[in-house]
Amino acid sequence: MAHSADVDFKTRLQSWLPKLVLSPSLAMVLVFVYGFIIFSVYLSFTDSRLLPSYGWVGWENYSKLWRLSHWKISLSNMGIFAALYISICTILGLGLAIFLDQKIRAEGVIRTVYLYPMALSFIVTGTAWKWFLDPGIGLENVLQTWGWESFEFDWIKNRDFAIYTVVLAAVWQTSGFVMAMFLAGLRGIDNEILKAAQMDGASNWNLYRRIIIPQLRPAFLSAFVILSHLAIKTFDLVIALTGGGPGRATELPATFMYSYTFSRNQMGIGAASATIMLMTVAAIMIPYLYAELREKK
Amino acid sequence: MGFLDIDNTTKSYGAVEVLHQVHISIEEGEFLVLVGPSGCGKSTLLNMIAGLEEISSGEIRIKDQVMNGVHPSKRNIAMVFQSYALYPNMTVGQNITFGLEMHGIPKPEREKAMKEVAELLQIEQLLDRKPGALSGGQRQRVAMGRALVRDPDVFLFDEPLSNLDAKLRVDMRTEIKKLHQKLGTTIVYVTHDQIEAMTLSTRIAVMYGGYVQQLGTPQEIYDSPANIFVATFMGSPAMxxxxxxxxxxxxxxxxxxxxxxxxxxxxxxxxxxxxxxxxxxxxxxxxxxxxxxxxxxxxxxxxxxxxxxxxxxxxxxxxxxxxxxxxxxxxxxxxxxxxxxxxxxxxxxxxxxxxxxxxxxxxxxxxxxx
Amino acid sequence: MSLATQDSAIRTGRVTRTLIYLVLLLFALFYMLPLYVMVVNSVKPLDEITGGGMMNLPQVFTLEPWAKAWSSAQIGVDPTGLKPYFWNSIKMVVPAVIVSTVLGALNGYVLTKWRFRGDTILFGLMLFACFIPFQIVLIPMARMLGLMGMAGTTWGLVLVHVVYGIGFTTLYFRNYYAVFPTELIRAAQIDGAGFFQIFWRILLPSSGPIAVVSIIWQFTNIWNDFLFGASFAGADSQPMTVALNNLVQSSTGVKEYNVHFAGAILAALPTLLVYIVAGRYFVRGLMAGSVKG
Missing domain, CATH: 2.40.50.140 (Nucleic acid-binding proteins)
Incomplete structure (x- = not known):
């Protein structure tokens, strides 16, 4: 009678193929991302200087790190930068999106103009703003030649204000993208709800405040997550715009890590700072990704 | 032994058993309808016959051959899907012959088989079109053509009419019935529509909660329902x-x-x-x-x-x-x-x-x- | 996620509308300003800039700065211009984009159509990899490239960009294939098509739009990368961004702003062109990276 199921080789291969195909990518990610993370975290507990070395020193690098004024400056700069960058981009992005959503003529062109900075390298952005803000040849000089002799704008050379120029350039680069995110959110709102609210007598202001903006929650969340991780990763922009200066006025954790690891030969401390950066990003990204992926199941 | 035997078959996902010890046996040329509300396990059972879902325990046999673990393409079955599942990038002709091509059948034979099927279903004029350019009823025919051309032992239909409007559904129902009478093929057909079940089948399995509640001819099911569920599910208005x-x-x-x-x-x-x-x-x-x-x-x-x-x-x-x-x-x-x-x-x-x-x-x- | 206008229910008065247009226009100027500065000053002689005419249109039009930035400006030790670095970038970007997109497509295919227990976790692991601050991998990566004999080579950079790009490409293809009807895959299985035949014959012909998104995204990201280029490139494999930074930051001699601007535009041109030609796809890529829906 019926002979038992003969599962031939080809069928068995077929059932293994998907995992086989996924495995190179997975192996790469496991080694190059998670393996490396473990290695870096490990290094942060060692006496590595110019090269990795495996003498265990416990929390010494971390305690050294927190005593360094250089690191503290980076962190406080990060605080200022992240707070301003995230809030300005969000407010600007939302505002521009709402304005653009009023059946604007030439909306396509305006959108294109707002968004193109996102296609540029931070190095290009940095270069452009560096010279534009340079008091010697840029805005200050221009306005003075135009007759406004007393005009002064030397933030980029000023220890107290240089960090704000980084904010300016970063906002310039990313706010258009945030605008596009909010615009997509606005376009996703059911028009009938708006019509109903208008029948209820809501003014435009109330319509936005009470009906529309609350419905943009997902867009706010995405914008926050994207902007905060970009903020923590900001590196190229500072290198190109200010080089971390004047002095250490625009150092950020990313530039700190780079210079301690590669120029100052303090690899252990560099690794410790990178670990702290990673933890910060993880604290934001992991809950977000968890929620996103679970929903989609 | 029947032509298609579902012998003590169960399906579990992890610890959850979604299909409990199903016993169904049908003869060659029968038209079996699996009917039940959504979530009753009817589509799971169909997919197990097709080989798209693994069998957790028990056996499924076609012509006395055990099908457990056999690849779908080696079971000599064909399936018509709810969404028709026509390959959007291929023409109707290519859609129909794709399976033959995959089975290494030479082109002249494929063409010949395609012509016959197209004639049978009256879709000759559609062969060069893409599925996107077809109406719902035409897609339905093409999907059936793709199944017919393989000359399979068993046809599987997964709610094939549920995407059609009411009028077309009745027409296609009649057409499927004609086709079955003409070709005498063995069919397993899944639907949640008890009228489809009554009109098409020679045998009905009413399913609910992962159990086959009753297996019988349409008349048996209607006149002698095994339990209150079957009694109220079959017939409109309900008993x-x-x-x-x-x-x-x-x-x-x-x-x-x-x-x-x-x-x-x-x-x-x-x-x-x-x-x-x-x-x-x-x-x-x-x-x-x-x-x-x-x-x-x-x-x-x-x-x-x-x-x-x-x-x-x-x-x-x-x-x-x-x-x-x-x-x-x-x-x-x-x-x-x-x-x-x-x-x-x-x-x-x-x-x-x-x-x-x-x-x-x-x-x-x-x-x-x- | 369409950006198309819909029949908005909101009505605004004439004054409000004028104000809105004004604000929008103002910001358009703000966003255009740096580009204007770059373009205008890249075609001026140097003395026009240093003389305080940064905002003025050129009095004397010259392509000299462009020529210099391209082929004779001092970058590092050699007066090579950006040309060799441009080609370095191309040699790095093209293979990296192709490999990461192909892998992303295959991964997306497996993760949506051949699901298995734990696949979501694996995807989460891959996705998280895109968001890490790359500082955390710089040290071990440098060691690894050394061990593999790829330190300072273009192939080393290709590897790096593939590794840290597959998370995104996988995300794109996964989201795209997730809505591709699974019944088609089942139909093809019954028709006797195997794993690769299904991918090649059924899925790939319908993947055009998402492939474009993935390619554009990867191209832009890799072309614009600075951190990896600065960390891992050798003297003869440095990409465009690193070379531009060297050009701008060089402390020797007179600062040739016009050459810097021309160089910056040269570095921006490929991605800018892509954005202008295929902006729709560029935006879609950006969005998919944020709103995963």
Missing amino acids: NVMPAKVALKDGRPFAVVELHDGTPAELPFSQDNLAAWDGRGIMLGIRPETITDEDAADRKSSNIAPMTNRITVTEPAGSDTFVTMTLGGKDVIARMRSDADVRPGADFKFSVNMEKAVAFDPETEMRIAP
Whole structure:
């Protein structure tokens, strides 16, 4: 009678193929991302200087790190930068999106103009703003030649204000993208709800405040997550715009890590700072990704 | 052994068993319909026959060959999907012959087979078009063509008509039935529509909660439902099921049901063994079409019982008029002729064909077999 | 996620509308300003800039700065211009984009159509990899490239960009294939098509739009990368961004702003062109990276 199921080789291969195909990518990610993370975290507990070395020193690098004024400056700069960058981009992005959503003529062109900075390298952005803000040849000089002799704008050379120029350039680069995110959110709102609210007598202001903006929650969340991780990763922009200066006025954790690891030969401390950066990003990204992926199941 | 045997088959996802010990066996040329509400396991079972889902335990055999673990393409089956699943980037012709190509059949043979199928389904003029340019009915035909061209042992249909509008659905239903009669192929067909199940099948498996509730011919399922679920799921409007008591009069069992005002009506059973239930409660099942006015009562029936009850609602539906009344504390529907003289609020003398009535055990919900 | 206008229910008065247009226009100027500065000053002689005419249109039009930035400006030790670095970038970007997109497509295919227990976790692991601050991998990566004999080579950079790009490409293809009807895959299985045949014959012909998104995204990201280029490139494999930074930051001699601007535009040109030609796809890529829906 019926002979038992003969599962031939080809069928068995077929059932293994998907995992086989996924495995190179997975192996790469496991080694190059998670393996490396473990290695870096490990290094942060060692006496590595110019090269990795495996003498265990416990929390010494971390305690050294927190005593360094250089690191503290980076962190406080990060605080200022992240707070301003995230809030300005969000407010600007939302505002521009709402304005653009009023059946604007030439909306396509305006959108294109707002968004193109996102296609540029931070190095290009940095270069452009560096010279534009340079008091010697840029805005200050221009306005003075135009007759406004007393005009002064030397933030980029000023220890107290240089960090704000980084904010300016970063906002310039990313706010258009945030605008596009909010615009997509606005376009996703059911028009009938708006019509109903208008029948209820809501003014435009109330319509936005009470009906529309609350419905943009997902867009706010995405914008926050994207902007905060970009903020923590900001590196190229500072290198190109200010080089971390004047002095250490625009150092950020990313530039700190780079210079301690590669120029100052303090690899252990560099690794410790990178670990702290990673933890910060993880604290934001992991809950977000968890929620996103679970929903989609 | 049958042509297709589903032998003690179960399906589990992790610790959850979603399909419990299914036994179905059909002969060559039969048209088996798996019918049930969504989530009953009918599509899972179909996918297991197709090899798209693994079998957790038990066996599925086609022509006595065990199919467990055999790749879908090696089972000699063909499937028509709910969404038709036509490859959007290929023409109709390529869609139909793709399976043959994958099985290494040379081009001239493929072309010949395609021509035959196209002729059979009258889609010759569509062969060079892409699926996107077809209407729903045309897509349906192409999907069937793709299945037919393989000349499989078993055809599998997964709710193939549910994406069509009402009119087209009826036409395609007839067409599938014609095709089956003409080609005599073995078909397993999944649907949630009990009318499709009744009209198409030679055998029906009514499924619910992962169990096959009843397997039988359409007539068996309709007249002798195994339990209350089957009784109410098959038939439209559904069978009326209401609480009643069994009483003996001169040794003959009667169903005692409360009328709208709480007074008892006595309806004699044709089923003698219900005498054993004397004094106990049952669930009484009466199909709407067996409650009529006196003149329309089935003349061949030996057991027509009169019953006067108040009409609450009448719903004229053209060919019939549906009449609602309160019986046994439930809304009970009667299917009357369209010209029956019924008015809401009026008392009316109904005739109940008790030969067709069924009784269920209120505990197990199983039918009390004669 | 369409950006198309719909029939908005909101009505605004004439004054409000004028104000809105004004604000929108103002910001358009703000966003255009740096580009204007770059373009205008890249075609001026140097003395026009240092003389305070940064905002003025050129009095003397010259392509000299462009020529210099391209082929003779001092970058590092050699007066090579950006040309060799441009080609370095191309040599790095093209293979990295192709490999990461192909892998992303295959991964997306497996993760949606051949699901298995734990696949979501694996995807989460891959996706998280895109968001880490790359500082955390710089040290071990440098060691690894050394061990593999790829330190300072273009192939080393290709590897790096593939590794840290597959999270995104996988995300794109996964989201795209997730809505591709699974019944088609089943139909093809019954028709006897294997794993790769299904991918090649059924899925790939319908993947055009998402492939474009993935390619554009990867191209832009890799072309614009600075951190990896600065960390891992050798003297003869440095990409465009690193070279531009060297050009701008060089402390020797007179600062030739016009050459810097021309160089910056040269570095921006490929991605800018892509954005202008295929902006729709560029935006879609951006959005998919944020709103995963």
